Amino acid sequence: MDLRLDERGEAILRRAKEQRAALAPRAAAFEAAEEVPADVFHELGAAGLMAVGVPEDLGGSGAGTVAYSLAMTEIASACASTAVTMAVTNMVGEVIAAFGSDEQRRAYCPRLAAGELGAFALSEVGAGSDPGGMTTAAIQDGDDWVLTGSKQWISHGDSAAVLVVWARTDGPGSRGLSCFLVPGDAENLRVVKREDKMGLRASHTVALALDGVRVPSSALLGSRGGGFRIAMMALDGGRIGIASQALGIARAAERAAVEHLRALPSPEGAALERLADVRTRLDAARLLTLRAAWLKERGERFTREASIAKAFTTEAAWASCNDVVEILGEEALEEGHRVDRAFRDVRVTMIYEGTSEVQRIVIGRAVLGA
DSSP states (O other), X not given: OOOOOOHHXXXXXXXXXXXXXXXXXXXXXXXXXXXXXXXXXXXXXXXXXXXXXXXXXXXXXXXXXXXXXXXXXXXXXXXXXXXXXXXXXXXXXXXXXXXXXXXXXXXXXXXXXXXXXXXXXXXXXXXXXXXXXXXXXXXXXXXEEEEEEEEEEEETTTSOSEEEEEEEOSSSSGXXXXXXXXXXXXXXXXXXXXXXXXXXXXXXXXXXXXXXXXXXXXXXXXXXTOHHHHHHHXXXXXXXXXXXXXXXXXXXXXXXXHHHHHTSSSOOHHHHHHHHHHHHHHHHHHHHHHHHHHHHHTTOOOHXXXXXXHHHHHHHHHHHHHHXXXXXXXXXXXXXXXXXXXXXXXXXXXXXXXXXXXXXXXXXXXXXXX
């Protein structure tokens, strides 16, 4: 692998580090307020971080997946709640750039790149890991589509400018799914519930109801019945983003452990062993994540590698945050401490964008088919 960044990638990484330095002192306040101010995302947009992989002619940075992964790790090490919104918006921008019509691309990609938010509305209560069980329906009515159903666990679904919504247009199973672009202010689109979460508390996660949401035929993203393919391709890329996020969270915890141990006159051997385990895991996780990013950037198959990166990195990050708690002791779990926040924030990375169990199924099937 050649992971050297070009000029655009170097610029993205430099700006991500600048944004990390600005965000880190504010992260605790964001969590206390349970809100990341909208100006943060406009600042990230101005820095080119909200559409890193979107082509420049659509307003994006065109810097590629390796630069995106490195930037995501930087932002997540400062504020994981900000990072998840950045990750989802990047994913939505790439999906529209890849599958949208010229009109759709021009309408939404520049707005997302500038810091407006995109949401990914796939999951339902009975269709989380299995999209084929989806019940949200889209029915044609003249030149319009009418969407009826509900969506669950939608990151910033209450503040998105556009939502990519999956619905059933045809028969049962995954082949009957299609994809639509729904404006966040669409009539009959309602926030039903905002989740009270353990971690990522500054990032809103909501349940949505679509009570006959009417969109024009031009809102169909890609082809009718092509929704499952779009979802799977988006999730493959999204798993690189979440692996990068988990790595950043754990890196922040590791820095806290290093500072703690350096302040001691003589660190205990057990603490040093734990720190060694943390660094070993995270170095391996970084390489696996960047391998998947590199393959995606080159246009090669990367589904298996994305799942390997996501499963290994998120579990390594969770174990590493737990080790840092052991190193710092009860201090780490005081409310407002950055390790307390990291410990709570990192847990969900093993669940969203496909659970660790789902990743293992993907990996196992790929190994058998190799």
